[in-house]
Amino acid sequence: MDHAELTLRPITGPEELDLFCGLTYALDHELADDLAAGRRRPGWMWVALRSGELVARAAWWGRAEEPVPFVLDVFDLEDVAVGARLLRTAMAEILPTGTRPPTYHRLVPSDWREEATTRSVVEDRMTALAQTGAKLLAERLRFEWTPGTPVAPPNRLVFRPIRDEAEILDLMTRVLDGTLDAHSRDDLTRMSAREAAIRHYEDELAHYRSPRDWWRVATLSDGTPVGFVTPARNNYNPIIGYLAVLPEHRGNGYIDDILAEGTRILAAQEVPRIRAATDLGNVPMANAFRRAGYVDFERTITMAWP
Known part of the structure; x- marks a missing residue:
């Protein structure tokens, strides 16, 4: 693949959210509010474009009062090499020299290993991250309690x-x-x-x-x-x-x-x-x-x- 055809850049602002969401993820519905609240910034949301078409994207989340992001939580790609290049380029611009990159977090289905297509997508993202030096830290289970579920009464403590x-x-x-x-x-x-x-x-x-x-x-x-x-x-x-x-x-x-x-x-x-x-x-x-x-x-x- 000819990487010279790629354009790697941050989005210009909320007006490019539709472009950024050409690839999708469960957090997309939060992006507009996060931008408005300062938890995301256009300079922390990067796209890789080939002939104007979105082929990879990455976004970091942070706190409005802090100058650097806290976590990388949006990363999607159609090609591993392009995704890795996007990350390297964006991190060089976003992070001060010598700064340890923010941790990467990605929500995935509980059974992501069991379906071939889902597993491939998850592993491609992990491979791209590994090419930039990241290593698996943990796989975490996410739990939810809903009203109506019994709660045990106080006992020994x-x-x-x-x-x-x-x-x-x-x-x-x-x-x-x-x-x-x-x-x-x-x-x-x-x-x-x-x-x-x-x-x-x-x-x-x-x-x-x-x-x-x-x-x-x-x-x-x-x-x-x-x-x-x-x-x-x-x-x-x-x-x-x-x-x-x-x-x-x-x-x-x-x-x-x-x-x-x-x-x-x-x-x-x-x-x-x-x-x-x-x-x-x-x-x-x-x-x-x-x-x-x-x-x-x-x-x-x-x-x-x-």
Whole structure:
């Protein structure tokens, strides 16, 4: 294929959304609102055109107040080599020199491996990303709870609001010991547990749109902390943001009690759904979601650059 015929460029603005959506994805309906809110910018949304026809596209998502995007979450292509070239070109323009590229996240069907065409499309995107240096970080299960699903009553644990930022950071640091979460394990290869906890808090929890008094510490009857949960709302859905059991209390089934409390808090807000996710390899957490009536409806492929 003659790459000299390609035009690689960002879109000019919302008026080119129809062009950008010549290739499709489940997040397309959010693009206009994200542009208006500053979560996406024309300079973060790139297209590869051949004779005016869209053959690849990529878009990054970020926060309006931050100068660089946070995640690559739209990437579609008709040719692997073109997709890889588009990514290299766009990242060279978008990211400051020496910056680690934002992580790639892609929603895929739960059974994506079972249908040949779907599998080929997913693997082509992953191959293009790999050609730019990205590697698979995790495959995550996405869960959903809907109203009417029973919620277990309080049983063995006592719950109280988290006191302050210092307490949640201390708990987040402690639960990283032995964590099964691939993102956290990746962070721990480059930073201390405390630094990883602060990064997670600042990148995610600090941006939730919901009251922090929804967050709960789970304790034994004598007040000893066992774990915590942060039921919340992000920009799109009510979520179980972070749920963990302290290392010394794992293996006792407390995860079920803590998840039930987080679910109960959100259900009391009369939400239409609750979303949650965990790594495919985090079997204890995945099984807890299933026991609580959450349905595995989708997956996320996550790739990252070293």
